[in-house]
Amino acid sequence: MNLPLFGKTIVVTRAAGQSSQFSYSLQNYGAKVIEMPTIEIVPPSSWDQLDHAIASLSEFDWLILTSTNAVDYFFERLASQLKDLRGLAAIKIAVVGEKTAQRLRQRGLQPDFIPPEYIADAMVVNFPESVDGKKILFPRVETGGRDVLVRAFSDRGAIITEVAAYQSTCPRIPDAKSIAVIQEQAANLVTFASSKTVKHFCELLHQTIGDHWVESLKTVKFASIGPQTSKTCRALLGRVEIEAEEFTLDGLIKAIVAQSSLL
Template sequence: MPLLEIAAVADPSTAEALLSRTDQWDWLIFTSTNAVRFALQIIGGSYAPPPSARVAAIGRATAEALAKAGIRVDLIPKPQFNSESLLASPEMADVTGQSILIVRGEGGREHLAQTLEARGAEVVFAEVYRRILPEMDIAYWIDLWRQGRIDVVTITSGEALNNLMLFLGEARHEFTERTPLVVIGSRIEKLARDLGWHHVIGAEPASDQAITETIIGLAETKRAAQDLQTSR
């Protein structure tokens, strides 16, 4: 179910200028694989960070995308692949006087930048992509849901979750009450509960493998319950 469409920013000139400032940054923080992909598009397909700058990647997939592009990664936050774990890293504890470029999409979270600024850093955004609402025949998906052919929903961003609720409209309560929702991160888990989802499961750590293992666990639990009912 396509809930987000990723597109290039309308005017990439600002991001291009920021990425081209080879002697200014102490840290470059890439927030996602899309941040890597669109940054590379903007600057012509290859990028060499300034020698003095260190590079942080939020998420293993982001780090892999950077490595594939030949960009050295100095920091991958753990145990969670999110801004909170990055901020908890020793490297981010004292950033007084440092210049940090956050490469992200338009309208991303402000928590990372605000915290780094509170710790004394100068933070600038290079916004290299945007998220738009895709066209979708929601009636098709609602029919599948009502036929019992959708057993679980996975969501990996708050914006995707908000879009799902928008698409469902008045039918949302029918599904939020009985369909398990697998999410990553405590922030999205809280948002899901606030939006009315009854059965929310957080996959940890925030990775495709954790999501897959969580779904398998749900399927095994459901199968065991069905077997027990059949045996009675």
């Protein structure tokens, strides 16, 4: 077989229900894919903040959405409050990443701004107008997200309203099949699409295998979607062999294929 990942076993650590396209793409390159959900997307502990923001949508100048989860939970809650898209008529929408933009377009809306790089930091550097005095609504993950956007926009004079739109938690029950593959040292590569997937991966292994869980990772390589995730890999796992140059899932696949000789 000429496929670059033929004979390689790759563990995908995305949220349950969100890994299918990524896994399918890896399989097209010949990989055997084992899905190990390390993220569970659930509603926030309270809807109060988001509901209050939705009730006063007309007060905001910008809506910032940094993930498909933020899009889904924001608009589903908007609909549940019997509000329609006309409430967003006067608000500009900024998104991070083409996947987030696609999800927004599926709901009939066109983003007003997408930064050239698929990272939140690029949002601040390339923002199309001065944010001094602007009111910005930022629906986001309840805990564990980076604060770079909030700090940077606040420093530039923006009035940021952060609201919890969803929560990403560690699954309570580890996936037995994927844990067994790790324990048996049968995996060639583990992929990480966020720092939180790295943290939860470590938690699940410790929970299942015990204090010596790191020993089961001696022969496996790690692939990261970008610098922040790589930083977490190095902090918790001691290393990372592959990092995407373009900080997207497609970019991660390209990096894995390009460096398949490492596996």
